[in-house]
Amino acid sequence: MLDLDRYRKDCAQLSLGAEKLEEMIAMTENQKQKRLARPARAALVAAALAAALCLTAAAAEVPAVREFFASFVTVTVTGTEDGVFAGLAIPPVTVEEREGRMFLVVDGEETDVTDALETDGKYLYEGEGFRVEVDEKGIATITATSSDGETVMSYTSEPLQEGQAPVYTVTDDAGSREMDWVKADEAEASKDQEVTMRIVSEDGEVHTYPIPDGE
Amino acid sequence: MTDETFEHWxxxxxxxxxRVAFHALASHPDAEDVVQTVLLKLYQEPRDFESEEHVKRWLLRVTVNEARRLLRSPWHRRRVPLEDWDAPAPAPAESDVLDQVMALPGKYRVSIYxxxxxxxxxREVAQAMGAGESTVQTWLQRAREKLRLALSEEKEETGYARP
Structure with missing residues (x-):
C-alpha cells in the first residue's frame, strides 16, 4: 500500500528551487515578444477572411479556400516586423454530445468536459496561440491570440450530435464581419461524389461551392 | 495582470x-519547460481570476494540458515514445515510495499526486486532467493495485517490506 507520509515527504522535496523560480519569473516578465502592429495584423486577418469569404465562381480561387477549410480551421496570418516571421494556426475544434456527455475535441484529442461544465459552468482549454472556452450550452468560443496574447479573431462552434457537420460563426478582429460557415462533410463523401462547401451569410442566403478533387 | 499579482501566484x-509536470513527464528539464510555459500563459492571461482557488484550478489544468502537449510534440516524440502518458517511466534506481509511483503510467502518476x-x-482531479470522475476513480484504483503488487514483489525478492 502507498506509504502516504513518505510519499508526501518525497514530493515536498520536489522543488524548482527558489533561485530557479525567481529566474523563471524574471524571464517571463522580461519576455519582449516580437509583435506585429495591430492594424497590420487586423489587415492580414481581414485579408485571410476575405480570401475565404469573397468567393466567386472563379475556379482559381477555390483551392486557396479549400486549404482554409480543409484543415478546419487553419488560419495563417503572416507578416514581418524587424524581419521576424509571425503566424498562427488553429487546429480543428468541435464540441460533441454523446450519450449525455459533452466532449471537447481539439485536433482529435477528446476531453470529457461534462463535469467541469456542471461545476464551473464552463471549461477552458489553452492551446498554442488560441484558447477554447466551452459554455454550459456546449458552445465553444475559439479565440486566436497573437504571440503577445492579443486577440486576433474568434469564432464559435455549436455542439454537434453524432454525424453532424460543424457550423462556425466567425467574427474577425474588427468585429465587422460575421457569417455562419457550414462545412460539407468531406469524410462521408465518396470518391465519386463532388465535395461541396456551403457558406451561409447573415441574411440566410446559401452559397454552394464545389471543391475540385485533388486540389 | 500586474507584475505583483503574477509574482505572488x-x-x-x-x-x-x-510537481504536476514532473509526475506527468518524469523528467526534470521537461517539467521545468512546462512550468516556464505555464507561467508565461499566466502572465499573458487577460482576465481576472475570481479567487486563489480559481487560479489554482486554472493552473493545474493548463499544466496538465501543456505536459500532454509536450508529450505529443514531434520533438518529444522523437525522444520518448508517444505512449509515455500510458507507459511506465523508466525503472527507478532507488526503490522508495516516490520511485514506485513514478514507475506507474503517467496518468496514474498525475492522478495519484x-x-x-x-x-x-x-471530481477536481477529473477536471484538472480533463477526464471523467469514474475514469479517475479507475486510475486511482489501478494505481493502488499496481503499487500493492510492486510492494509485495519487492517483499518476496528481499524478504523485507517497507514499513
Missing part, C-alpha cells in the same frame, strides 16, 4: 506546477 504555485498530495477530490 508564481511563487505560491510554482513548485506545485513543477493530485489526489494524495494536493488533496483534490476525485
Amino acid at each position: 508564481a511563487r505560491t504555485y510554482g513548485d506545485t506546477l513543477f 493530485l489526489y494524495y498530495y494536493e488533496g483534490l477530490s476525485v
Whole structure:
C-alpha cells in the first residue's frame, strides 16, 4: 500500500528551487515578444477572411479556400516586423454530445468536459496561440491570440450530435464581419461524389461551392 | 495582470506546477519547460481570476494540458515514445515510495499526486486532467493495485517490506 507520509515527504522535496523560480519569473516578465502592429495584423486577418469569404465562381480561387477549410480551421496570418516571421494556426475544434456527455475535441484529442461544465459552468482549454472556452450550452468560443496574447479573431462552434457537420460563426478582429460557415462533410463523401462547401451569410442566403478533387 | 499579482501566484504555485509536470513527464528539464510555459500563459492571461482557488484550478489544468502537449510534440516524440502518458517511466534506481509511483503510467502518476498530495477530490482531479470522475476513480484504483503488487514483489525478492 502507498506509504502516504513518505510519499508526501518525497514530493515536498520536489522543488524548482527558489533561485530557479525567481529566474523563471524574471524571464517571463522580461519576455519582449516580437509583435506585429495591430492594424497590420487586423489587415492580414481581414485579408485571410476575405480570401475565404469573397468567393466567386472563379475556379482559381477555390483551392486557396479549400486549404482554409480543409484543415478546419487553419488560419495563417503572416507578416514581418524587424524581419521576424509571425503566424498562427488553429487546429480543428468541435464540441460533441454523446450519450449525455459533452466532449471537447481539439485536433482529435477528446476531453470529457461534462463535469467541469456542471461545476464551473464552463471549461477552458489553452492551446498554442488560441484558447477554447466551452459554455454550459456546449458552445465553444475559439479565440486566436497573437504571440503577445492579443486577440486576433474568434469564432464559435455549436455542439454537434453524432454525424453532424460543424457550423462556425466567425467574427474577425474588427468585429465587422460575421457569417455562419457550414462545412460539407468531406469524410462521408465518396470518391465519386463532388465535395461541396456551403457558406451561409447573415441574411440566410446559401452559397454552394464545389471543391475540385485533388486540389 | 500586474507584475505583483503574477509574482505572488508564481511563487505560491510554482513548485506545485513543477510537481504536476514532473509526475506527468518524469523528467526534470521537461517539467521545468512546462512550468516556464505555464507561467508565461499566466502572465499573458487577460482576465481576472475570481479567487486563489480559481487560479489554482486554472493552473493545474493548463499544466496538465501543456505536459500532454509536450508529450505529443514531434520533438518529444522523437525522444520518448508517444505512449509515455500510458507507459511506465523508466525503472527507478532507488526503490522508495516516490520511485514506485513514478514507475506507474503517467496518468496514474498525475492522478495519484493530485489526489494524495494536493488533496483534490476525485471530481477536481477529473477536471484538472480533463477526464471523467469514474475514469479517475479507475486510475486511482489501478494505481493502488499496481503499487500493492510492486510492494509485495519487492517483499518476496528481499524478504523485507517497507514499513
